[in-house]
Amino acid sequence: MKKNKISKNWIKKQKKDIFVRKSKLEGYRSRAVYKLIEINEKFNLIKNGASILDLGGAPGSWSQYILNNYKNIRLLTIDLKEIESINKAYQLKADFTEIETKNKIKGYFGGKIDILLSDMAENTTGNKNLDVISTTELFKEAIYFSKEILKKKGSFISKIFMGSTFKEIMTLSKEIYEETRVFKPISSRKDSKENFIICRFLR
Numbered sequence: 001m002k003k004n005k006i007s008k009n010w011i012k013k014q015k016k017d018i019f020v021r022k023s024k025l026e027g028y029r030s031r032a033v034y035k036l037i038e039i040n041e042k043f044n045l046i047k048n049g050a051s052i053l054d055l056g057g058a059p060g061s062w063s064q065y066i067l068n069n070y071k072n073i074r075l076l077t078i079d080l081k082e083i084e085s086i087n088k089a090y091q092l093k094a095d096f097t098e099i100e101t102k103n104k105i106k107g108y109f110g111g112k113i114d115i116l117l118s119d120m121a122e123n124t125t126g127n128k129n130l131d132v133i134s135t136t137e138l139f140k141e142a143i144y145f146s147k148e149i150l151k152k153k154g155s156f157i158s159k160i161f162m163g164s165t166f167k168e169i170m171t172l173s174k175e176i177y178e179e180t181r182v183f184k185p186i187s188s189r190k191d192s193k194e195n196f197i198i199c200r201f202l203r
C-alpha cells in the first residue's frame, strides 16, 4: 500500500475511533492511555508512592494518567521523541537501548523501583513479521533491564506483538518472573497484533 494511502486510512480510522474522541475530551495526549487504565484496573498495579519508569512514553498519556491519579509518584519517562513537559515527571529524550541511557536511569532512581512500563514500538512497516521482530527486540531489552532495576516484588508491563516470537517471549518471561499474564485491552485495536505482558515477582 502507498504511504499516503496508509496515512489517509489512518486519519479515517482515528476520526471514527471512540477512544481518540474520549482522550481529547478527557485531556489525554493519546488514546494509548485507555490501555494502561484497563491493565491497571485488571491487575491493580499502581500505588501511591511508587517509583515508575515509563519507556516509550511519548506523547505522554501514560505518565499523565499516573500523575493525575496517584500521589507521591517518582516517575521517569523516556522516549526517542521530545515529550512535552508533564508536571512532576522527569523526561529524557534518549534511545533506551543505549547503555548510557540505562546508566542515566539507574543514576536518576539511585536504587530499585516498583514498576517498569514499556509501550515502546517502532513505526510499523506494513510488514507484520518485521514489526513483530522489532517489537520483540524492544521487549527483550526492557525485560533484561527490569532484572537490574526492579524490586523483587516489582511489576514489569510491556507491549508485545503476537507472532513468530511469542514462544520466545513466554519462555523468557517465565524464566525471569514467577507470574506472567498476557492481556489484550479492549482499547487495543482489534486488527493489531498488539498485546501486553504483565510480569510480577522476580525469581
Ligand SMILES: C[S@@+](CC[C@H](N)C(=O)[O-])C[C@H]1O[C@@H](n2cnc3c(N)ncnc32)[C@H](O)[C@@H]1O
Residues within 6 Å of the ligand: 029, 030, 032, 033, 055, 056, 057, 058, 059, 060, 061, 062, 063, 078, 079, 080, 081, 094, 095, 096, 097, 119, 120, 121, 122, 138
Ligand atoms: C505507542 S508510542 C507510546 C505512547 C505512550 N505510552 C503514551 O501514552 O503516550 C511508542 C513510543 O515508543 C518510542 N520508542 C521506540 N523505540 C524506542 C527506543 N529505543 N527508546 C525510547 N523510546 C522508543 C517511540 O518513539 C514512540 O513514541
